[in-house]
Amino acid sequence: MTNSISVADARRGDSHTIQEIGIPSLVLMERAALGAANRLLTGDYDLTNVLVFAGTGNNGGDGIAIARLLHVRGAKVTVMLTGDRAKASTETTQQLKIIDYYKIPVIPADINLGDYTTIVDAIFGIGLDRPVEGKFATWINAINGSTAKVFSVDVPSGLNADTGEPQGATVKADATSSFAYSKKGFDTAVGKQYTGTLFVEDIGVYLHDKYEG
Numbered sequence: 001m002t003n004s005i006s007v008a009d010a011r012r013g014d015s016h017t018i019q020e021i022g023i024p025s026l027v028l029m030e031r032a033a034l035g036a037a038n039r040l041l042t043g044d045y046d047l048t049n050v051l052v053f054a055g056t057g058n059n060g061g062d063g064i065a066i067a068r069l070l071h072v073r074g075a076k077v078t079v080m081l082t083g084d085r086a087k088a089s090t091e092t093t094q095q096l097k098i099i100d101y102y103k104i105p106v107i108p109a110d111i112n113l114g115d116y117t118t119i120v121d122a123i124f125g126i127g128l129d130r131p132v133e134g135k136f137a138t139w140i141n142a143i144n145g146s147t148a149k150v151f152s153v154d155v156p157s158g159l160n161a162d163t164g165e166p167q168g169a170t171v172k173a174d175a176t177s178s179f180a181y182s183k184k185g186f187d188t189a190v191g192k193q194y195t196g197t198l199f200v201e202d203i204g205v206y207l208h209d210k211y212e213g
């Protein structure tokens with residue numbers, strides 16, 4: 001049995017849970033981050049110098065929440081942000097405000113990744129809507145070229161989660177924590193090369209629940 005869903009269904013599940021059921025978006029994000037952070041804390045990762053490479057959408061927000069959860073467990077964590085913090089999504093803005101309290105460093109995205117032992121890829125998730133080019137491609141190529149282990153949040157950044165095909169530069173992860181359900185693109189032979197070991201985290205989003213109208 002496969003439980004993989006399309007990107008459209010993933011979006012439908014999230015918005016139904018937030019808008020119809022009433023579970024706040026930040027609650028889902030916290031559950032997503034807890035699931036992923038626990039994989040990192042219990043898996044074979046060197047957390048002495050962790051980098052969270054975060055976009056300004058909600059995938060980045062998940063990553064920034066993971067940065068906080070690892071920090072409070074004693075890991076050294078730095079966040080690299082791919083864009084202007086003033087343009088971040090509502091949830092990501094809140095996650096940035098929270099990590100300011102913990103004095104977790106937030107620095108601009110860079111290709112110099114030499115000292116990091118683990119990289120958390122939180123650049124793009126299911127919001128990817130065009131091929132990855134330009135500076136984003138440069139950053140993703142640097143992540144793929146680093147000696148650090150790479151852990152992707154929800155979707156390896158650049159992978160089309162419906163087709164399993166790379167859309168321009170795409171992160172090749174050692175492992176991926178996908179939220180609520182696996183995605184259809186992860187079932188293909190090519191898709192599997194990008195996700196690495198796949199985990200699915202229960203974040204409280206269930207499609208086809210018996211209460212759905």
Ligand SMILES: NC(=O)C1=CN([C@@H]2O[C@H](COP(=O)(O)OP(=O)(O)OC[C@H]3O[C@@H](n4cnc5c(N)ncnc54)[C@H](O)[C@@H]3O)[C@@H](O)[C@H]2O)[C@@H](O)CC1
Nearest residue numbers: 025028029057058059124125126127128129130131132154
């Ligand atoms: N509340 C929610 O809706 C939840 C969302 N979650 C996370 O949120 C993600 C989806 O968040 P978003 O919808 O904000 O989307 P993403 O964070 O995946 O991407 C958002 C941004 O990337 C830009 N973008 C897309 N393709 C690009 C490209 N090739 N080059 C440059 N920029 C590009 C888009 O314009 C958009 O601004 C999920 O994958 C998951 O990680 C989870 O936290 C669970 C709950």
Ligand SMILES: [K+]
Nearest residue numbers: 121124155157
């Ligand atoms: K990602």
